[in-house]
Amino acid sequence: MLWISLDRTLNTPLKRQVYEQIRKLILQGELKAGKRLPATRQLASQLGVSRNVIIEAYDQLFAEGFLDGQQGSGTFVAQGAFLAHSVKEENQLLFDLQKEEEEEKDVIDFRSGIPALDLFPRKDWGRLTKAVCMEAPTSVFGYDHPEGRFELRQVLAGYLRRTRGVVFHPNQLVITSGATQALSLIAQLLLSPQDEVIIEDPITHEIQTIFTSTGAVLHPIPVDEQGLRTELIPPNKKPSFVFVTPSHQFPLGSILPIQRRIQLIQFARAANCYIVEDDYDSEFRYDGEPIRSLQGLDPDKVIYIGTFSKILSPALRLGYVILPSSLTEKCKHVKWFHDLHTPSLNQMVLGRFIETGSLEHHINKMRKVYKKRRQLLRNCLMNEFGQWVKITGDSTGLHLIAEFANVEFTPRLIEQINQHKVKVYPVELHTIEKKKHLNKIILGYGNLKEDEIIEGIYRLQCALKGCAINVKIQR
Template sequence: MLWIPIDRSLDISLIRQVYHQIRERILNGELQSGERLPSTRELSSELSVSRNVILEAYDQLFSEGFLVARQGAGTFIAEGTYLEQRKKSTLIDSLSWCEEISKDSNIINFRSGIPALDLFPRKGWAKLSHTIWNETPPSTFGYDIPEGRPELRKVLSRYLLKTRGVFCHPEQLIITSGATQALTLVSKLLLSTGDEVLIEDPITNDIQTIFKNSGASLYPIPVDDNGMDTSLLPANKKPKFIFTTPSHQFPLGGALPIQRRVQLINYSRKANCYLIEDDYDSEFRYEGSPVSSLQGLDPERVIYIGSFSKILSPALRMGYLVLPSHLIEKCRRVKWFSDLHTPSLNQLVLAKFIAENYLERHIMKMKKIYKTRRDFLIQQLKLAFSNKINIFGYSTGLHLIVEFNQVQFTKELLEEIQQLGVKVYPVEEHAIKKGKHHNRIIMGYGHLTTEEIKEGVSRLQRAIPCIYSC
């Protein structure tokens, strides 16, 4: 007799429970081709369920080809239904993943690049969303143009000129699903297997991966306190482009001075290559105004990338590319093949959000909050470790760098630190040429309260006892 456990407490119908269990046993070979199943009357009696439950479960299995009926003989497992089992993501896997996240909720995570999600301007965004959803014409709910809504590109071009010194017409903007997609589009647009890219070192692993996946080889240019060291640009290279984060280098935090910017542009002109400017985190500059863009110095040479993930929320998946005019049409095609277009309704809400000054007010508010959190983190680090550390890279953005005089952040030490309930990130992880940054960690603070920062530094202090005995 075929035994199928039935759980009436589950939020799954009895029909689906019977269907799924028979289906799984057929696929994994427990029930083999040609094997006879009990009649609907027999199985309903055995499981103490209505005969209709078994009838509907069998009907579904018949319709999918798992079962065949033989006149006067009964119901049998069809041929060709066994599938060799491979490891796959299951409900149990998913629950385990959720459990891990739940466990991690007790960890104070100094991850970089996360804004204060609890301070997202919900009321303003909801008000504008309500207006858009109620007033926008039906055509907006259809497919849209790949480069993005003209309303957003128009207001964004003005905003970028005003705040970042970016010179562009609305037609030069491509709206993307975040900066990651923008970088991916650039790679598809410009790179072929074997091409070379000059790139800052260290730089986030994600960016390295995007370029490598396009077949490029990376030539690292070391970074110091002032960003990419342009004196080390190679004389004999013909790169496809140079990648830089000139207004706020990730992870070390430096800003490229004008002398180096001029050197970089002159080098790119001589090498006849593009400059890719990732304007990472630059809006949150705490001393003075944000540094003007590199793009403003040579709009036809520089491809400019920006995002709203740090300013507002990564959940919006909203970014943009500013392209030299001769690349626009080709990029439109690449974007279309990538995902057709970025969601139109969010674009329209964002356009209003910028036009009606919600964005600038939000940035001003958050700069004060982030500066308070940054200053408090610096204070707590100095109280905990005094002259045993050097703190730098904190003038802009949502993270800083802590350099320990006599500590090497090995994999084992990082695991010990996490076991004590705090997570920090090694700079060395982002290095292309390894070995220079073992004593440096990245500490993000944008999403943490002062209470969490204080407790996190306290846990870090307990995790590195040798700091006092070294």
């Protein structure tokens, strides 16, 4: 007898339940090769279902090679269908996922770069999505141009000129699937093995990986409270490009002043190289207007990268890169090889979202929300740690830096902090030259509610208080 149980309360069709259970029994080896299966009428009667349910389940198993046999001679388990370890791995994966979900419950995560996901403008975005689907030309549903929809590129050109001081023609803009893809395109365009990149230190570890994956060599330049220390760039260097985050250095948060911007451009001109400007979250500045772009000072030398992951949502996978005219066609070609094009419907919706003023309305709204969360985080840090913490890099963006006296955020200490169900991120993870920022952590606050910020810093205090470190906690 074949032991199969059916659950009629599930949405899964009965034929699918029969198919999946027999398939699993064969893969596990419980139904061995050559084993004869019950006739369709017999199994249908046993399970109390229509014979067609069993016929269709058997037909699928025949089609996939699990069963063998001819009409009138019976149905048998086919040779070579036993693969027990695959089921074991599948069960282990499910167990691991379940365990991970349980561990993540009630964890307060100060990860940087994530906006307030619960405040995504669903209503406006949904309304525009419906309108685009109903009104868009048929071409939107086919393969599109690798550089992106002209409607979006044109609207973005006007918006970026007005808000960021970026100077370009819409044909110089390529829509990407987020900033990560933009960085990958630049790496493929400009880097070969042993090419050199002058880069800020510290800088996002993922960006380091993208550039070094081409075989390029990183030449780190330290960052201080005014950003990249341009005076330390060796004048004889001939890099492929200089990578900077001038409007809000990641992770330290400094802003590159005009004097260093000019020095950087003068270096790029003399070395005949490009500058890559990553403008990842400068829309959210809390002390004055957003800082103007470096690109606007010399559009022929600066490649400008932007993203909507920090403004709206990482799930949209929408970013862009603005290139000098000499690189545009090459970039389109590389983009085509990456993924043909970024999804057209999302591009059309974003274009409408900007055109109607909804984007600027959302940014203004979120600037107030983030400013409040930033101030609360500052207050909590000062209340819990007092003179033992120094706060920097918080004038812009969605994170700040907390620098602790007499603390080294080693992997062991971070693990002890994690045990208090709070996650913080050492600056040291993003350094190239190590052991210069051991006492600093990155605290993102964009996606944390006020009560989570308060509780998270309290848990951090408890974690540090319970560790063997020389810190006097203020209580």
